[in-house]
Amino acid sequence: KSISAALQGHLAGEVTTLAxxxxxxxxxxxxxGFTDHTEHLLFESVNYLASAGxxxxxxxxxxxxxxxxxxxxxxLDADAIAEEDVMAGLYDFAEIEIFMVNYADxxxxxxxxxxxxxxxxTLKGGQFVAxxxxxxxxxxxxxxxxxxxxCRAKLGDGRCGVDMGSHTETGSVTSVTSNQIFxxxxxxxxxxxxxxxxxxxxxxxxxxxxxxxxxxxxxRITLVLPMPYAIGIGDDYSIEAGCDKTLGTCIGRFSNAxxxxxxxxxxxxxxxxxxxxxxxxx
Numbered sequence: 487k488s489i490s491a492a493l494q495g496h497l498a499g500e501v502t503t504l505a506x507x508x509x510x511x512x513x514x515x516x517x518x519g520f521t522d523h524t525e526h527l528l529f530e531s532v533n534y535l536a537s538a539g540x541x542x543x544x545x546x547x548x549x550x551x552x553x554x555x556x557x558x559x560x561x562l563d564a565d566a567i568a569e570e571d572v573m574a575g576l577y578d579f580a581e582i583e584i585f586m587v588n589y590a591d592x593x594x595x596x597x598x599x600x601x602x603x604x605x606x607x608t609l610k611g612g613q614f615v616a617x618x619x620x621x622x623x624x625x626x627x628x629x630x631x632x633x634x635x636x637c638r639a640k641l642g643d644g645r646c647g648v649d650m651g652s653h654t655e656t657g658s659v660t661s662v663t664s665n666q667i668f669x670x671x672x673x674x675x676x677x678x679x680x681x682x683x684x685x686x687x688x689x690x691x692x693x694x695x696x697x698x699x700x701x702x703x704x705x706r707i708t709l710v711l712p713m714p715y716a717i718g719i720g721d722d723y724s725i726e727a728g729c730d731k732t733l734g735t736c737i738g739r740f741s742n743a744x745x746x747x748x749x750x751x752x753x754x755x756x757x758x759x760x761x762x763x764x765x766x767x768x
Contacts, residue, residue: 491591493594503590506599507534509583512576516716518567523589529596533538573714574605574695582618635754636731639747647745652692656688659719665712673705679739683728690721699728 489497494500505523509532512518519534521527527534545566571577581603585596587721605617631638639645657670680702692713707725729735731752737743 489597490595493588493597494744496588496591499690503570503588504586505589506584506586507596509534509585510577511581511583511602513579514576514697516576521742525589527589527592530591556710569609571716572609573712577604577616584618589662592714633749635748635750635752636745637729637733637736637748638659638765639745641729644724644743645745645747648740648742653740656722659690659721659723660718661740662717662719665715665717666709668705668717669706671705673701673702673707677703679727680707680725681728683726683731685723685725687713688716690718690720691715692717692721699725702728 487578497504505521505527507519507521507527507529510518518530519527519529519532519533521536523534523536526536564589567577583598583603584600585598588594596612600618602619606617606699607616629740637646644648653673655673657672659668659752660671663669678701680699681697684696685699685707686696694713695713695715697713698710699707700710727739730738733743733746733748736746
């Protein structure tokens with residue numbers, strides 16, 4: 487690792503004054519800094535907060551192409567990381583830089599330890615645990631496609647080709663059961679039309695946030711996960727039709743069979759495992 491001569495000399499000394507810092511850059515370009523030092527640190531124009539309560543696990547590093555990883559554990563703090571922001575997905579895929587500095591002389595620069603992106607973030611009892619995935623994680627992504635009876639395209643993308651503008655409706659909330667279930671009595675679409683679709687709130691506390699639809703029935707909309715903020719009566723929203731990735735839905739709902747990206751007639755594992763005498767139509 488490349489570090490300044492001054493910091494290298496400090497590390498070689500018998501007594502060191504080191505602090506670990508974490509720099510988070512969210513996908514909305516918001517930058518947050520945290521440190522395990524007892525006081526705030528201002529380093530390279532970023533204020534690293536000492537009150538966030540971060541505790542890192544050991545850093546795992548290997549010489550091969552295995553993904554390096556570690557975990558960060560901390561206490562939810564409204565002034566630093568709020569539970570509502572985590573639930574809203576603001577920290578999904580955030581870029582993270584972890585490094586050490588000499589808090590007694592920040593001009594010595596930093597010793598970089600790890601850089602990557604946040605993976606899974608879990609919440610429990612007012613605490614969060616965030617998985618940090620190293621840059622090698624990008625090399626483990628699956629390339630190409632496998633045969634599948636279901637469509638591999640995402641509804642409305644370039645491969646699918648469906649114009650979502652003609653399959654998007656707007657409305658307002660008329661009653662609320664919870665942050666996950668609400669009703670719009672003006673909805674007249676058939677049951678299941680919005681299943682696997684997406685709701686985007688255009689007003690209220692959840693304005694600009696989206697969530698997938700788990701079930702639609704008689705104007706009642708159930709989301710896959712609760713919204714991070716309270717849903718209010720009168721909140722405006724837009725909702726997109728859903729697709730269960732089957733050929734029947736592609737034909738019947740979207741008339742888009744020509745762009746279907748699946749192989750519904752390829753024999754599955756059940757057909758491959760059949761033995762003589764198990765089928766009557768041989």
